[in-house]
Amino acid sequence: MVDLKGQYNDIKDEVNASIQEVIETTSFINGPKVHEFQKNLESYLGVKHVIPCANGTDALQIAMMGLGLKPGDEVITADFTFAATVEVIALLQLTPVLVDVNEDDSNINIEAVKKAITPKTKAIVPVHLFGQCANMEAIMEIAKAHNLYVIEDNAQAIGATYTYQNGEKVKAGTIGNVGATSFFPSKNLGCYGDGGAIFTNDDDLAHTIRGIVNHGMYERYHHDVVGVNSRLDSIQAAVLDAKLPLLDTYNKARKNAARKYNDAFKTIESIITPKTVNGCEGICDTCDCHVFHQYTLKLKGVDRDALVKHLSEKGIPCGVYYPIPLHRQKAYLDERYNEADFTVTNLLVKEVISLPMHTELNDEQIEFITSTIIKFING
Ligand SMILES: *Cc1c(COP(=O)(O)O)cnc(C)c1O
Numbered sequence: 273m274v275d276l277k278g279q280y281n282d283i284k285d286e287v288n289a290s291i292q293e294v295i296e297t298t299s300f301i302n303g304p305k306v307h308e309f310q311k312n313l314e315s316y317l318g319v320k321h322v323i324p325c326a327n328g329t330d331a332l333q334i335a336m337m338g339l340g341l342k343p344g345d346e347v348i349t350a351d352f353t354f355a356a357t358v359e360v361i362a363l364l365q366l367t368p369v370l371v372d373v374n375e376d377d378s379n380i381n382i383e384a385v386k387k388a389i390t391p392k393t394k395a396i397v398p399v400h401l402f403g404q405c406a407n408m409e410a411i412m413e414i415a416k417a418h419n420l421y422v423i424e425d426n427a428q429a430i431g432a433t434y435t436y437q438n439g440e441k442v443k444a445g446t447i448g449n450v451g452a453t454s455f456f457p458s459k460n461l462g463c464y465g466d467g468g469a470i471f472t473n474d475d476d477l478a479h480t481i482r483g484i485v486n487h488g489m490y491e492r493y494h495h496d497v498v499g500v501n502s503r504l505d506s507i508q509a510a511v512l513d514a515k516l517p518l519l520d521t522y523n524k525a526r527k528n529a530a531r532k533y534n535d536a537f538k539t540i541e542s543i544i545t546p547k548t549v550n551g552c553e554g555i556c557d558t559c560d561c562h563v564f565h566q567y568t569l570k571l572k573g574v575d576r577d578a579l580v581k582h583l584s585e586k587g588i589p590c591g592v593y594y595p596i597p598l599h600r601q602k603a604y605l606d607e608r609y610n611e612a613d614f615t616v617t618n619l620l621v622k623e624v625i626s627l628p629m630h631t632e633l634n635d636e637q638i639e640f641i642t643s644t645i646i647k648f649i650n651g
Contacts, residue, residue, distance in 0.1 A: 273589045274458045278632035279522075283514060290510035303506035309513040313469065316516060319446040321478035323470040324504035325485050328427040328454020331468035333360040334502060335423050335450040336395070338470075338481040341366050345394035349425075350380040350406075351597045351617040353399040357425050358598050367392070370599045370609065372616050377549045378568070378624075379406040384613065385414060395421040400429035400444050402593075403460070403526075403565040405550050408434055408447045415448075422448030426471075428565035430461045431523045435551035435561060445471050450481075455504075455512055460526070460565055461519050463508040524557070525631040526564040529638060531555045533567055533627065536642035542649055544570040566593055567629040574649055576625060582648050588641050591626045 280287065294305050306324055313322045325331050341347065343365035349357050351370040361368040371384035380398050396415060398406035408424075415422045426445030430453050433441045445451030453459075455467030472478050480497070483490045488499030504512075515522075530546070534555070537543045546568055548554060551561035571579070576592070583590050597617040599609045611618065627641060 273591055273626075273628050274630040275632040276457055276462070279630070283518065286514040287511055290514040291507055294506045294510045300506050301503060303509075305506045305513060306504055306509040309504075309509040309516065310469075312513060312516055316519070317443045317446055317471060319443070319451075319471045320473045320475065321471065323472075323478060323481050323485060324509065325468045325470060325502040326504065327466040327502075328452060328456060328459075328468040329356040329360060330500065330502040331452035331454065331470045332357060332397075332423065332425060333363065334481055334484050334500065335452050335470050336360060336364055336366065337484050337498075337500075338477055339395065339421050339423070339449065341394055341421075344392065346390060346392040347395045347397060348380075348385055348388050348393060349397040350399045350401070351599050351614055352378055352594060352620055353401060353425065353598065354427070354594070355598065355601070356427075357397060357399055358604055361397070362604065366394075368604060368606075369393070370597075370604065370606075372614050373401075373620070374549075375616050375619075376547045377404060377406075378402060378620060379404070380411070381616070382407055382410045382414070385411065387613075389414075389418055389420075393418065393420060395423055397423045397425055398448070399425040399427075400432065402546065402568050403429050403432060404548060404562040405429060405432060405434040405444050405447075407550075409436055412447065421450075424448045424451040426451045427454035427456075427459060429563060430459065431519045431560055432563045433551070433560045435559065441551075441559060446473065449474060450477060455508065460523060460563055461512065461515060463511045463515075465505065465508050467504050467508045467512065468502075469504070520560070522631045523560050523563040525633075526567075526629060527555050527557075527560075527562070529629060529633040530562070530564045530567050532635065532638045533642060536638070536646070537569070540646060540649060542572045542574050543645075544572060564629055566591075566626040568593065568624050568626045570620070570623040571625060572623070576622070579625065579645070579648055583644065586644050588644060589628055592624060593626050594624075595621055597621055
């Protein structure tokens with residue numbers, strides 16, 4: 273699904289030098305590299321504060337702790353996402369309220385969010401799934417009307433742009449009160465281990481969060497709040513700092529691959545290619561409205577299990593993200609859920625298939641993957 277070795281070979285000298293520098297200075301924890309990366313990411317994103325942390329799951333958890341959410345507070349999020357999003361809500365003893373998503377972009381459905389609001393609702397967590405933003409303008413409007421916090425799960429959309437109706441563009445993850453991202457190796461900006469970060473434009477919240485990531489300390493050995501130990505290793509920061517200048521180029525390579533996949537499948541009726549809904553029609557070069565963390569097709573009337581098996585026999589990796597909706601996962605069952613409210617996720621889990629997507633995909637590989645799929649479908 274990804275080609276981390278191919279990508280490393282191209283940037284070996286920069287990455288090795290950057291890692292070597294950390295080893296020579298032995299500043300393994302909170303070293304200058306972490307600070308340097310933080311500053312560079314702040315300027316790339318156009319956000320006032322980046323707080324690096326240990327992984328994307330921690331980033332979400334710490335964001336919620338920073339906002340002071342309390343047990344029993346209801347937090348609305350998408351039913352169709354990676355479990356980490358709902359896991360941290362439950363872990364903090366907040367009440368997850370899962371809602372359906374849209375058919376076109378697989379992102380949280382605005383009408384479903386509105387319907388799920390109760391007097392206990394305190395926050396909305398939109399997930400920018402597969403590389404494009406949820407409808408943030410509508411979400412921010414709802415949040416304002418009901419006095420709710422917005423925490424963006426930006427683990428799959430770093431570098432993506434969001435376009436407001438007035439044409440203004442901002443980076444994904446910098447719109448809500450706080451954003452969280454992951455630097456897991458296979459993400460669009462990945463390190464060589466675990467890593468994550470929290471973004472915010474709110475000075476007070478940034479201060480609170482900086483203490484939380486470091487055992488609730490604002491002054492050495494004074495613990496004002498309950499915190500955690502969640503740090504980005506200096507060595508991981510060194511990798512990320514070497515890769516950040518290439519993020520736009522990487523995202524462009526993903527878009528190019530997506531465009532080629534789209535072209536190959538455009539006449540195949542049983543394949544629905546991913547739709548870009550924010551900003552542009554199709555895939556454009558002028559902005560990054562979709563950065564294709566995943567290239568996910570919807571299959572109509574195709575035996576998905578048989579296709580997965582066929583692809584595996586041909587040596588083509590693929591993935592099903594996600595095969596079970598969160599509202600039907602044992603850990604997150606809730607009496608309030610009604611199957612009739614999850615028609616889209618219930619369908620998506622049966623239809624989706626994600627194809628290899630990374631920065632090193634070449635034309636020959638795309639040709640082989642697409643022709644294998646088309647031959648299978650045409651029998
Ligand atoms: C990867 C991911 C996370 C978690 O990130 P980790 O760094 O693996 O903890 C959270 N949410 C979504 C949507 C993700 O894809």
